[in-house]
Amino acid sequence: MNWRPHPGPQAAAIDARFVPELFFGGARGGGKSDFLLADYLQDVEEFGRHWQGILIRRTYPELQEVIRRSHEMYPSQGGVWHEQAKEWRFSSGACLRMRYLESLQDATRYQGHQFGWIAFDELTQWAEPDAFLMLFACLRWAEAEVPVKRIRATGNPGGAGHQWVRDRYGIQDNPRGFQSIAEEGARWSRMFIPSKVTDNPTLLERDPDYIERLKLVGSAELVRMWLEGDWNVVAGAYFSEFGPRHIIEPFPIPKHWPRHFGFDWGFTSPFCGLWAAVSSGKDDAGREVPYPKGSLVFYRETYGRQLPNPKIGELLKELSQGEELTQRVADPSIFKEDGGPSISEQIYNFGKGFILTPADNTRLAGWSQIRQRLAPEIPLLYIFHTCRNLIEQLQTIQHDERKPEDLDTTMNDHALDSARYLCMSRPIEKDGFDTKGPAVRKGRVRVADYVKNVRREQARSKV
Numbered sequence: 001m002n003w004r005p006h007p008g009p010q011a012a013a014i015d016a017r018f019v020p021e022l023f024f025g026g027a028r029g030g031g032k033s034d035f036l037l038a039d040y041l042q043d044v045e046e047f048g049r050h051w052q053g054i055l056i057r058r059t060y061p062e063l064q065e066v067i068r069r070s071h072e073m074y075p076s077q078g079g080v081w082h083e084q085a086k087e088w089r090f091s092s093g094a095c096l097r098m099r100y101l102e103s104l105q106d107a108t109r110y111q112g113h114q115f116g117w118i119a120f121d122e123l124t125q126w127a128e129p130d131a132f133l134m135l136f137a138c139l140r141w142a143e144a145e146v147p148v149k150r151i152r153a154t155g156n157p158g159g160a161g162h163q164w165v166r167d168r169y170g171i172q173d174n175p176r177g178f179q180s181i182a183e184e185g186a187r188w189s190r191m192f193i194p195s196k197v198t199d200n201p202t203l204l205e206r207d208p209d210y211i212e213r214l215k216l217v218g219s220a221e222l223v224r225m226w227l228e229g230d231w232n233v234v235a236g237a238y239f240s241e242f243g244p245r246h247i248i249e250p251f252p253i254p255k256h257w258p259r260h261f262g263f264d265w266g267f268t269s270p271f272c273g274l275w276a277a278v279s280s281g282k283d284d285a286g287r288e289v290p291y292p293k294g295s296l297v298f299y300r301e302t303y304g305r306q307l308p309n310p311k312i313g314e315l316l317k318e319l320s321q322g323e324e325l326t327q328r329v330a331d332p333s334i335f336k337e338d339g340g341p342s343i344s345e346q347i348y349n350f351g352k353g354f355i356l357t358p359a360d361n362t363r364l365a366g367w368s369q370i371r372q373r374l375a376p377e378i379p380l381l382y383i384f385h386t387c388r389n390l391i392e393q394l395q396t397i398q399h400d401e402r403k404p405e406d407l408d409t410t411m412n413d414h415a416l417d418s419a420r421y422l423c424m425s426r427p428i429e430k431d432g433f434d435t436k437g438p439a440v441r442k443g444r445v446r447v448a449d450y451v452k453n454v455r456r457e458q459a460r461s462k463v
Helices: 009-015 032-041 044-050 060-073 104-110 130-138 162-168 201-206 210-214 220-228 309-319 343-350 363-374 388-396 414-425 447-462
Strands: 021-026 052-057 080-082 087-089 095-100 117-120 150-155 189-195 259-264 271-278 296-304 325-330 381-384
Touching: 009 021, 009 032, 009 189, 021 032, 021 162, 032 052, 032 060, 032 117, 032 150, 052 060, 052 130, 060 095, 104 130, 117 130, 130 150, 162 388, 201 210, 259 414, 271 309, 271 388, 271 414, 296 309, 296 388, 296 414, 309 343, 325 414, 363 381, 363 414, 381 388, 388 414
Parallel strands: 021 150, 021 189, 052 095, 052 117, 117 150, 259 325, 296 381
Antiparallel strands: 080 087, 087 095, 259 271, 271 296
């Protein structure tokens, strides 16, 4: 074909036919759509009618640009476009379907289908991985051996699926990519190959002002995401107050600190339970702690999905063993009875008396409570670094485009809901905190020093 990959990441992605699952992504203008179209095309002649593919975008209007570009690349390679079917057919018998897939329900339409090549363009537009993963069952071909069956995806940082895509391909730990990730005991592997606009010399040659225009698109965070492909920033983060100062090393929670529990239920969607303690300002030995009186310290998290309610009840009871929980608040919807025991009752029965009470579910007031605890110079909310989902959602959740005062509910927000219930159970306005005054500043202990001292004493007690 006339098209040739640019040396560097794009060429490496084209050559990686041996990788079953590959994500090619990063900055705007990195040649991602061209990569997908060319990756499919390179096996059209070799496998002929056994080379059946599908290229997916989230909505049909978003598919139009890919279709337009395919009309520039495919006719010279013998491709014939069939408008009504929205597919390219080749004389060898190969066929590439252009489809949109907006939801998990849309994905069920492909049960029983077979493809040797499946691609998702702009993967971060899907808030959850469910629809993407469901198509994995369609990656099969029974009529002949096709040894290079594969799944390909592209995307930029940001979007509703920023968090799960970053996690799936290990981008946070390995931003440079080119590292194969394999599930333990499985033959399937996946890889991330990053791309930047500077890897696309054709674009820069034809449009030399493109980079300068990207610098004008908005906030510094958005520029870093689109220009540098930086996955560690989120433009328009809802909780912009959140940062490293709120994340702390685990330490033994003083016995006299009241403990609370918040729960957001889910089955198809994830469920999340969070445990938080209320600081008294001192530890059990009467020493000053670096967490102001009344501040919340989130010290435990459980997160999962598709777990029956009895199992959830057993799990919550087991994780809370030996602890006296002052409050256990949960989404009010689980207390509804529809011809049988409510979800909360099922959790109670099998959790051996794990009682839940309805939380205050007011959304905007709840987000305000979280923000008021995050914002002060000396925060009133701290999180053990082991509470991974709560930390990631505070970092990545964005504003709702249609209702900017609320957060984007299409994103993963279940840990945030649990945190909201807990914060609403202890409204900050009632505690009269003063985190900037001399009473707090006087004799304040640094977090790192406090944790170090506690660990030193623990080591001495074991000798």
